[in-house]
Structure formats: C-alpha cells, structure tokens
Amino acid sequence: MKKLFIITGELSGDRHAADVVRELKKINPDIEIEAVGGQNLAQAGAKLYCDHSKMSAVGFNFKIIYNHLMLGKKIAEYLKDEFKPDMVLMVDYGGFNLNLSKVLSKYNIKIYYYIPPQIWASRKWRLNTVKKCISKVLTIFPFEKEMYEKIGVDVEFVGHPLLAEIPEKKDKTEFYEENNLDKTKRLISIFPGSRVFEIKNLLELFLKSARIIKEKNPDIQYALAQAPNIKDELIMPIIEKYSDLNIKVLKNKNYELLAVSEALILASGTVALEAAIYNTPMIISYRGPWFLYFIYRLVRCIKRVCLPNIIMDEDIVPEILQGDAKETKIAEEINKILNDDVYKNKMINSLKNVKQKLSTECASKKTAQIIANSI
Numbered sequence: 001m002k003k004l005f006i007i008t009g010e011l012s013g014d015r016h017a018a019d020v021v022r023e024l025k026k027i028n029p030d031i032e033i034e035a036v037g038g039q040n041l042a043q044a045g046a047k048l049y050c051d052h053s054k055m056s057a058v059g060f061n062f063k064i065i066y067n068h069l070m071l072g073k074k075i076a077e078y079l080k081d082e083f084k085p086d087m088v089l090m091v092d093y094g095g096f097n098l099n100l101s102k103v104l105s106k107y108n109i110k111i112y113y114y115i116p117p118q119i120w121a122s123r124k125w126r127l128n129t130v131k132k133c134i135s136k137v138l139t140i141f142p143f144e145k146e147m148y149e150k151i152g153v154d155v156e157f158v159g160h161p162l163l164a165e166i167p168e169k170k171d172k173t174e175f176y177e178e179n180n181l182d183k184t185k186r187l188i189s190i191f192p193g194s195r196v197f198e199i200k201n202l203l204e205l206f207l208k209s210a211r212i213i214k215e216k217n218p219d220i221q222y223a224l225a226q227a228p229n230i231k232d233e234l235i236m237p238i239i240e241k242y243s244d245l246n247i248k249v250l251k252n253k254n255y256e257l258l259a260v261s262e263a264l265i266l267a268s269g270t271v272a273l274e275a276a277i278y279n280t281p282m283i284i285s286y287r288g289p290w291f292l293y294f295i296y297r298l299v300r301c302i303k304r305v306c307l308p309n310i311i312m313d314e315d316i317v318p319e320i321l322q323g324d325a326k327e328t329k330i331a332e333e334i335n336k337i338l339n340d341d342v343y344k345n346k347m348i349n350s351l352k353n354v355k356q357k358l359s360t361e362c363a364s365k366k367t368a369q370i371i372a373n374s375i
Contacts, residue, residue, distance in 0.1 A: 002028065002375050005085040006035035007075070007100065009052050009093030013037075016115060016161045016364070017091045018044035023368030031372075034083060036075065049078065068096055076103045086375040090134075091115055098129045105133035112374070114138040114158075114367055120147055120310075127151055136374070138367050141311060142357055158366040159359030162270075166277055169259040176260075179248060185221040188213065188334065189257040190247075192235075193267035194227035199234055201288050206265050207242045208327035213334050214245060220338070223248045225257050263337045265330060268305050272317065276308040276354040281337045281347045283318045287325040308354045316350040 004024070008014045018040035024031055025045055035046040042048050050071070079085060087110045090097040094117025101111050113134045119126050120143070130137065130153055137148050137155040148155035176183050190210065192203040210222055224247050226235060239247055250257065258264065258275045264282035266272055275282050284306045304310050306317045318333045320326075337344050 001030055001032050003032045003034075003083060003085040004087050004089060004371065004375065005049075005079055005083060006033065006037060006041065006046060006089045006091060007093070007097055008035070008037045008041070008091045009096055011038065011040075013092040013115065014040045014052065015165075017041055017089070018046075019161065019164070019364035020089070020114065020367050020371070021046050023365050024372060027368060027372045034085075036071075049075070072096065072100045072103065075100065076107070079104065079109060080107045085109065087112060087135075087371065089114055089371065092117070094118075094126070098126055098133075101133035102129065110135045110374070112136045112138060112371060115140055115161075116144070120144060127153075136370075138370065140358075140363060142359070143311065143313070156370060157359065158370070159361040159363040160273075161363040162273060162277065163355070163358055163360075164362050164364065166274060167255050169278060170256040172260045175256050179223075179250060179253070181223070181248060182221055185219050186217070186262040186338070187257075187260060188220055188222055188263050188265065189261040190222060190224045191254070191257075191264065191266045191271050192224070193269070194229060196230070196234065197288065198267050199230060199238075202267050202285070203235060203238050204241075205285070205287070205325060205327055206330070207238065207245065207247075209265065209330035209334070210245055210247075211242060212327055212331035213338075216331075216335055217338055220262075221246070221248070223250055223253075223257055223261075225254050226251045228252060263334050265334065268319075270307070273307040273311075273354075276317075276351045277358075279348050279351045279355075281344050281351075283320060283330060283333045283337075285320040285325050285330055287322045308351060311354050311357055312350065314350075316347060316354075 006017050008017050014037045017037060021033055021041060021044040033046040034049050035041045036050055036052050037046060037048060038052055088104060090111060090113045092115045104111055111134050116137050116139060131151050137153055138158045139145050139155060140160045142157055145155050145157040181187060190206050192199055192206055214220055222245050226249050228251055258280055259278045261280055264275055264280055266282050266284050268284050268286040272282065272284055306319050308316050320329050
C-alpha cells in the first residue's frame with residue numbers, strides 16, 4: 001500500500017490539499033494518507049496526525065517558535081521511524097515547511113511542494129533550500145515555472161486552484177434584492193482586509209475616498225466586505241463616522257460582491273486575483289507601519305504587488321501604496337473607472353487575459369495525477 005503524508009499550516013492549504021486527496025482517492029482508493037491539517041482534509045479521507053489550527057498563529061515570540069520547532073521534530077521522527085511515507089506533500093506555509101524539508105531530505109524522503117511559498121516576491125535566497133531539499137515543485141503561477149527551471153529544479157505548472165473553487169457569477173438583480181441594494185445605483189465594494197492592522201490602516205482611508213467619489217457620482221452606493229474574523233466593534237465605530245454614505249456591511253459575501261460590483265477598492269492580496277477572474281475593474285491600495293514597509297523593500301524581489309499585474313508582467317490595475325495611499329489618489333482612479341469607458345474596458349479586457357494565463361486545467365486533478373504517477 002502506498003503512503004502519502006501531507007503538511008499544511010492554515011485553512012487555505014487545508015482546503016486545497018483536501019481537493020487533491022479527493023482526486024487521489026479516485027485514482028487509488030487504497031492509498032494511505034495522513035496529514036497535518038484540518039477539517040477539510042479529515043472529511044476528504046486523510047487521517048490527521050495533528051490539527052494545524054494552532055500553527056497559523058502569527059507574531060515573533062519564543063513560544064510560537066518553540067512550538068513550531070518541537071512539532072517539526074516530532075513529525076520528522078514519526079515519518080522516519082514509523083509512517084515511512086512514499087512521499088511527503090507540502091502545501092503552502094513556507095516558513096515551517098521549508099525548514100522541515102531540510103530535515104526530511106537528510107532521511108532521503110521524497111518531497112513534493114504544491115503551492116510553494118512566493119519566493120519571487122521576497123526572500124529569494126530560499127530558492128537554495130528548494131533546490132537542495134524539494135524533489136518536485138508544483139506551481140500555481142505560470143511565471144514560477146521559468147524561475148525554478150532556471151536553477152535546475154524539477155517543476156510543473158498545474159494551474160491555479162481558484163479557477164475550480166470560485167463560484168459562478170451571481171445574478172446581479174437577485175443579489176441586489178437579497179441584500180436591499182438600490183437597483184438604480186451603481187455599486188462600489190470596499191475590501192479593507194482581514195487583519196486587524198489592515199483595518200486600522202486602511203478602512204478610514206477607503207471611506208474618505210468613498211466620500212470624495214460620491215461627490216462626483218451621486219448614483220453610487222457602497223458595500224463593505226467584512227471578514228468573518230473581524231469583530232463588529234472594530235469596524236462599526238469607524239463606519240458610523242461615515243453614516244452619510246449608507247454603507248451596507250456584508251459578511252461571507254465576498255464572491256458575490258466581487259462579481260456584481262461596478263468597481264472595487266481592495267487591500268492587496270488574493271482578493272485581487274479573485275476579482276480578476278470575474279473581470280471586475282479595481283484599484284489596489286495598501287499602507288502599513290513605515291518600519292515594516294522598509295523591511296519589505298529590503299527583502300522584496302519584484303516591484304509590483306498586485307497578482308494580476310505580476311502574472312501579466314504589466315500594469316493593469318493601479319497600485320496605490322504606502323506614501324501614495326491618499327484618499328484623493330484612490331478617488332481619482334475609481335472615478336476613471338466609473339466615467340471613462342475606454343479606460344474601464346481596457347482594464348476588463350486585460351483582466352480576461354489573467355484568467356487565460358492561469359490555465360484551464362483543474363489544479364487538484366493534475367496534482368493528484370502527478371503524485372499518483374510518482375508513487
């Protein structure tokens with residue numbers, strides 16, 4: 001019986017890995033799979049070696065570092081002495097997984113990496129670890145394939161899992177009715193992020209922009225996407241200061257808002273790629289503490305931050321960052337989308353190319369087939 005051990009560290013990796021497990025079970029129902037993961041992997045048929053819920057804690061403190069080191073040591077000993085897998089599949093969670101790969105490679109354990117860390121964005125020196133310790137990299141971005149091939153890493157582009165996961169476009173009229181939105185007005189949706197420091201640094205900036213936009217476009221209405229982990233008491237005092245905008249706050253409606261909006265004001269992240277798949281015009285804006293920004297500038301490898309721009313290697317979506325992140329600049333760019341059809345349509349057509357670049361194949365199916373063939 002073939003054995004596979006999967007290592008994830010957070011919810012998104014758990015979800016993507018679970019899709020791979022379901023496809024693997026179709027190819028080889030008898031494969032034995034254990035994992036560091038969560039509920040999605042367990043439901044897909046993997047036996048959990050441990051739950052990864054505590055692994056996604058962020059911050060620099062000795063307790064977190066110590067717990068990660070001890071968990072890594074336990075996993076390595078278990079795989080070497082007891083489970084003895086035919087392959088270890090690492091999924092995302094680069095800091096933990098790359099460090100663990102250094103230990104596992106010494107035991108001649110075959111390691112495949114699905115959704116590798118975004119080395120192209122920062123800390124490119126980690127490529128040395130990948131080259132030395134990872135048997136094969138399964139990339140989700142087309143430009144990553146060329147990067148790994150240049151240094152002699154066995155690599156295959158499998159497509160992006162979002163393409164299979166993202167739901168069909170919601171009917172606009174139906175969505176407006178369900179959420180008491182005005183059918184006679186255009187909708188701008190605001191995504192201020194899912195971290196507390198993002199809310200503190202971006203939400204009021206975005207709302208100030210919204211007020212300026214409204215002055216020039218009275219036929220505009222606003223919705224705000226509230227991340228489920230962000231508490232009402234954090235955002236509502238800020239939103240109440242802008243009660244004149246009548247902002248509709250919605251939870252768990254991200255995909256619907258991305259699909260039906262006229263334009264989007266987004267914090268940087270995967271949400272920009274999701275918006276691109278729906279071909280919805282957007283701007284990206286981000287700012288944080290200057291100290292962290294200077295560190296980012298030191299370790300970054302590319303100038304662009306927005307995934308659609310990175311994938312196409314061109315400036316499709318405006319990026320308004322750090323010192324440039326001012327309400328007047330954001331309002332100016334959104335007004336161009338709202339009032340310049342040539343500009344808007346050019347952006348939409350460019351976003352269509354992003355989806356084509358991400359492949360038409362199902363990433364989980366292709367990944368499962370590669371793993372099955374290898375073991």
